[in-house]
Amino acid sequence: MPIVLEGLSHHYKSGPNTAVALEDIHLTIGDGELLALIGHTGSGKSTLAQHLNGLLEPSAGRVLLDGEDINQKGANRRALRFQVGLVFQYPEHQLFEETVYKDIAFGPKNMGLAEDEIDRRVRAAMERVGLEFEEMKGRSPFELSGGQMRRVALAGVLAMQPRVLVLDEPTAGLDPRARDFLLQDIRQLNQEGTTVVLISHAMDEVARLATRVAVLEKGRLVMEGPTAEVFTQQERLSKMGLDVPEAFKLARRLKEEGLSLGDHYRLQEIADALAAAIKGGGQHDA
Amino acid sequence: MNQTPHIQVTDLVYRYEPEAPAALDGINLTIPRGQFLAVLGHNGSGKSTLAKLLNGLFLPTEGTVLVSGMDTRDDDHVWDIRRTAGMVFQNPDNQLVATEVYDDVAFGLENIGVPPDDMPPRIDEALRLTGMTAFRDRAPHLLSGGQKQRVAIAGILAMHPEALILDEATAMLDPQGRQEVLQTVLKLNREQGITVVWITHFMEEATHAQRVMVMDHGKIAMDGAPREIFAQVDRLRDLRLDVPPMTQLARLLADRGIGIKADVLNVEEMVKEVKRLCPSCLKA
Amino acid sequence: MMRDITLGQYYPVDSPVHRLDPRTKIILIFLYIVAVFMVNTLPMYIPVAAYIVLAAALAKLPLKMLLRSIRPMRILLVITFVLNLFFASGQKALLQIGSFILWEEGLVNALVFTFRLILLVVGSSILTLTTAPVTLTDGLERLASPLKIIRFPAHEMAMMMTIALRFIPTLIEEADKIMKAQTARGADFETGNLIARAKAMIPLLVPLFISAFRRAGDLAMAMEARCYRGGEGRTRLHKLAFTRRDLVAFLTMLLLYLAILLPRLL
Numbered sequence: 001m002p003i004v005l006e007g008l009s010h011h012y013k014s015g016p017n018t019a020v021a022l023e024d025i026h027l028t029i030g031d032g033e034l035l036a037l038i039g040h041t042g043s044g045k046s047t048l049a050q051h052l053n054g055l056l057e058p059s060a061g062r063v064l065l066d067g068e069d070i071n072q073k074g075a076n077r078r079a080l081r082f083q084v085g086l087v088f089q090y091p092e093h094q095l096f097e098e099t100v101y102k103d104i105a106f107g108p109k110n111m112g113l114a115e116d117e118i119d120r121r122v123r124a125a126m127e128r129v130g131l132e133f134e135e136m137k138g139r140s141p142f143e144l145s146g147g148q149m150r151r152v153a154l155a156g157v158l159a160m161q162p163r164v165l166v167l168d169e170p171t172a173g174l175d176p177r178a179r180d181f182l183l184q185d186i187r188q189l190n191q192e193g194t195t196v197v198l199i200s201h202a203m204d205e206v207a208r209l210a211t212r213v214a215v216l217e218k219g220r221l222v223m224e225g226p227t228a229e230v231f232t233q234q235e236r237l238s239k240m241g242l243d244v245p246e247a248f249k250l251a252r253r254l255k256e257e258g259l260s261l262g263d264h265y266r267l268q269e270i271a272d273a274l275a276a277a278i279k280g281g282g283q284h285d286a
Numbered sequence: 287m288n289q290t291p292h293i294q295v296t297d298l299v300y301r302y303e304p305e306a307p308a309a310l311d312g313i314n315l316t317i318p319r320g321q322f323l324a325v326l327g328h329n330g331s332g333k334s335t336l337a338k339l340l341n342g343l344f345l346p347t348e349g350t351v352l353v354s355g356m357d358t359r360d361d362d363h364v365w366d367i368r369r370t371a372g373m374v375f376q377n378p379d380n381q382l383v384a385t386e387v388y389d390d391v392a393f394g395l396e397n398i399g400v401p402p403d404d405m406p407p408r409i410d411e412a413l414r415l416t417g418m419t420a421f422r423d424r425a426p427h428l429l430s431g432g433q434k435q436r437v438a439i440a441g442i443l444a445m446h447p448e449a450l451i452l453d454e455a456t457a458m459l460d461p462q463g464r465q466e467v468l469q470t471v472l473k474l475n476r477e478q479g480i481t482v483v484w485i486t487h488f489m490e491e492a493t494h495a496q497r498v499m500v501m502d503h504g505k506i507a508m509d510g511a512p513r514e515i516f517a518q519v520d521r522l523r524d525l526r527l528d529v530p531p532m533t534q535l536a537r538l539l540a541d542r543g544i545g546i547k548a549d550v551l552n553v554e555e556m557v558k559e560v561k562r563l564c565p566s567c568l569k570a
Numbered sequence: 571m572m573r574d575i576t577l578g579q580y581y582p583v584d585s586p587v588h589r590l591d592p593r594t595k596i597i598l599i600f601l602y603i604v605a606v607f608m609v610n611t612l613p614m615y616i617p618v619a620a621y622i623v624l625a626a627a628l629a630k631l632p633l634k635m636l637l638r639s640i641r642p643m644r645i646l647l648v649i650t651f652v653l654n655l656f657f658a659s660g661q662k663a664l665l666q667i668g669s670f671i672l673w674e675e676g677l678v679n680a681l682v683f684t685f686r687l688i689l690l691v692v693g694s695s696i697l698t699l700t701t702a703p704v705t706l707t708d709g710l711e712r713l714a715s716p717l718k719i720i721r722f723p724a725h726e727m728a729m730m731m732t733i734a735l736r737f738i739p740t741l742i743e744e745a746d747k748i749m750k751a752q753t754a755r756g757a758d759f760e761t762g763n764l765i766a767r768a769k770a771m772i773p774l775l776v777p778l779f780i781s782a783f784r785r786a787g788d789l790a791m792a793m794e795a796r797c798y799r800g801g802e803g804r805t806r807l808h809k810l811a812f813t814r815r816d817l818v819a820f821l822t823m824l825l826l827y828l829a830i831l832l833p834r835l836l
Contacts, residue, residue, distance in 0.1 A: 041460045055750055078756060086754040094751040096776035110756030156755060173457050175329045175487045176528040201460050204531060243461060246531035249553045258569025271538035278544055278564040343791055365797050373795040380788035385704050385736045392807040394796040399803050427739040441796060
C-alpha cells in the first residue's frame with residue numbers, strides 16, 4: 001500500500017524569520033514503483049525524504065502509510081522506520097560497531113527480533129550487497145575500503161527488510177564501476193518488490209532506473225510524471241538549473257533537425273532506432 | 287615559452303609500508319608549464335597517491351619528483367615547492383581553518399611570512415579570481431561545497447603558485463558545485479597560465495583538458511589527447527572507467543554496423559555525424 | 571539547511587569598547603574581578619556597579635542582553651541569597667517570626683554576595699559580547715607568548731582554539747546527521763534510564779569521534795600543503811596595537827581602584 005503525502009509542508013525557524021523547506025506537497029508513491037526525486041540542492045529533497053519515515057514532523061498536511069496518518073497521536077514512529085528504510089548520503093559515516101556483522105545487525109536488533117532471525121537477515125543483506133559473509137562478518141568496518149563501507153551501511157538498512165527504501169544520493173563519491181554495481185542492486189531490489197524512492201543529481205542514473213520522476217523546486221513539487229514525460233521538458237528543467245540526460249538532449253536536437261526517434265531514452269533503444277534510421281537512409285523510423 | 291618542464295617525475299615508486307605492494311610502480315611523467323592535465327583512474331589506481339608526491343606531502347620510496355627543478359626530498363626546498371605547487375583536496379570542509387573566509391585565505395600568506403600590509407591586496411585578488419569576493423566575511427560552515435572549494439583555491443592563489451594540483455576536488459560536490467570549480471580552474475589555466483593537474487573519475491570533466499592520463503594499479507595505462515583516450519571505449523571499461531554517453535552511443539552504433547567515428551564526445555558532434563552518415567535523415 | 575549558529579555571544583556593533591585591543595580587555599577583566607572581590611560592604615559596590623553600567627552603555631549593549639547573561643545563573647543567585655539570609659548570626663535583629671530571626675548582618679551578606687555574583691557575570695559578559703572569539707584567541711596568544719621561554723605552546727594553543735571554533739558548527743551538523751541516520755535504523759536516544767541513554771550514545775559518539783580524527787588528519791595535510799610549520803616565522807594578518815583608547819581604559823580601571831581603596835585608607 002502506498003505512501004501518500006497530503007498537503008505536506010515543513011517550516012522552520014531561521015533566525016527571526018520562518019523559512020519554508022516544503023510547501024503543500026501532494027504526492028503518491030505507489031507500491032513497487034521506482035520514483036526519482038530530483039531538484040537543486042536546497043530544493044527540499046532531503047527534507048522530504050525525512051518525512052517519509054517520520055524523522056521530521058509536518059508543519060501542515062499529512063503523511064499517510066497504508067491510509068494511516070503516521071504522525072497522529074499514539075502512532076508508533078519507531079516501527080514505521082523499520083518499514084520505510086532511509087539511507088542517507090555517505091551512509092558509511094554512521095558505521096560504529098566493532099564488526100561488520102554487528103553493525104548490520106543494529107537495525108534488526110532494534111526491531112527486537114530473535115537471534116536466529118537477526119542472523120538470517122544479516123546474511124541475506126550481506127549477500128544482497130555483494131559482501132562475502134564468512135570473509136567479512138568479523139572484520140572491522142573501519143578497515144574496509146570506501147566502497148565496501150558503503151555496502152555495509154546499505155546492508156544495515158536492508159537487514160530491516162523495509163517495504164520502502166529511500167536512498168539519498170546513493171552513488172555519491174563512488175567510482176563508475178562501484179556505481180554501476182550499486183545501481184544494479186537497486187534495480188533488482190525494486191524488481192523483487194521493494195518500493196524505491198531515489199534522490200539523485202545524476203540524471204543519467206535517474207533515466208536508467210526510474211519509472212516516474214518528481215521535481216522539487218524551492219520546496220514545491222513543480223513537475224511529476226513518467227520519466228520520458230518529465231525529461232522532454234528541457235527548457236523548464238534548465239530554467240530550474242537542472243540538467244537532462246544526454247540521450248534526451250540528443251533526441252531533442254535530432255528532432256530539431258527533422259529526425260524523430262520516438263520516446264526512447266535508454267541508450268540501447270536509441271542506438272537501435274538511430275541505426276535503423278541511418279540504414280533506412282531517409283525513411284524516418286520511430 | 288619556458289621549455290623546462292614544470293613537473294618531472296622519474297622512475298617513481300611508492301610503497302605505503304616497506305613490505306607492501308607498490309601503490310605507484312614506475313611512473314615517468316613530464317608536465318610542461320601551463321598544461322591542463324587530467325588524471326583519471328579507478329579508486330585505488332594510485333592517482334591520489336601521485337598527487338601527494340607532487341608537492342612533497344609524500345616522499346618517493348624510489349625515484350625522484352622535481353618541481354621547477356627542485357627535488358621534493360630536499361628539505362631546503364620542500365616549502366618552496368608547496369608554495370609554487372598548491373594542492374586542493376577532496377573534502378571541502380577539511381581544508382578551511384579559519385572562522386571567516388577572508389582570514390582563511392590569509393592563512394597561507396601568514397605561513398610564508400608575508401608582511402601584514404602586503405596581504406590585503408593579495409587576498410582581494412585571490413577572492414576576485416575565484417568569484418568569492420562577496421563572501422569574504424562569511425563563516426565556512428555557511429558555504430556550499432562548491433563555494434568552500436573555491437575558498438580553498440583562493441587560499442592557494444594568494445600565495446602566487448605556478449601550479450595547482452586538485453585531488454578529486456569535485457568528488458563530494460553536486461553538479462552545480464562541480465561546474466563552479468571546473469570553470470574557475472579552467473579560467474585560471476587559460477588566463478593566468480597556471481599549470482593544472484586535475485585528478486578525477488568524472489569523464490566529462492576530463493574532456494576539457496589538453497591531455498588525459500589514465501592510471502591503473504599504480505601505473506600509467508593511457509596518455510594522450512582527450513579524443514584519443516575516450517575513443518577507446520573497451521579499454522576504458524576494462525580500466526573501470528566511464529565513457530561520455532555520446533561516445534558510448536557511437537560505440538553502440540558501430541556495433542550495429544554504422545560507420546561512425548569513435549571519438550564522438552558530445553551531442554553536437556553526434557548530430558554532425560548523423561548528418562554526415564545520412565543527410566537525407568535530417569530534413570532541416 | 572544550514573543553520574546560522576553564532577558562536578559565543580558576540581554582539582557585532584561598533585563601539586569604543588569593541589575597538590579596544592583584546593589584550594586590554596583580558597587584562598581589565600582580571601583587574602575587575604580582583605576589584606569585585608576586594609569590595610565587602612554594600613556602599614563600596616556603587617563605584618563598581620557604576621563602572622560596569624558605564625562600560626555596557628559605552629559598548630552599546632542593550633540592557634536585555636545583559637539581563638539575559640544573568641538568566642542561567644538565576645537559581646544560583648536565589649540559593650546564594652537565601653542561604654546567606656538564613657544561615658547567619660549577628661547582633662542586630664531585624665525581624666522575628668516564631669523562632670526564626672532575620673539578622674541585619676544576614677541581609678547585608680546576602681545582598682553583598684548575590685550582588686558580587688551578578689557583577690562578575692555581567693562583567694565577563696561584556697568581554698564576550700564585545701570581542702569576537704577569534705580576536706579573543708588572538709589576544710590570549712599574544713599575552714601568553716612571553717611564556718614561550720618556558721616552552722609554553724602559546725601559538726599551538728591559539729591555533730587549536732581557532733580550529734575548534736571553526737569546526738564546532740560543522741561537528742554539530744554532523745552529529746545531527748548521524749543521529750538521524752541511527753534513528754532511521756531504530757536507535758532510541760530518548761527513552762530509558764541514565765545508563766540506557768548513555769549506552770544509546772555509542773552509535774552517535776563512535777562515528778563522530780572517528781570522523782573528527784579523520785578531519786584532523788585531512789586538515790593537518792591541507793595545512794602543511796599551505797606551508798604551515800608551526801609558529802616560527804609566521805606573520806599575522808590582524809595586527810594588534812595598543813592605542814590611546816587602551817590607555818584611557820586602563821586609566822578608568824585605575825580610577826575604580828582609587829574609588830574602592832581610598833575610603834579604606836582615609
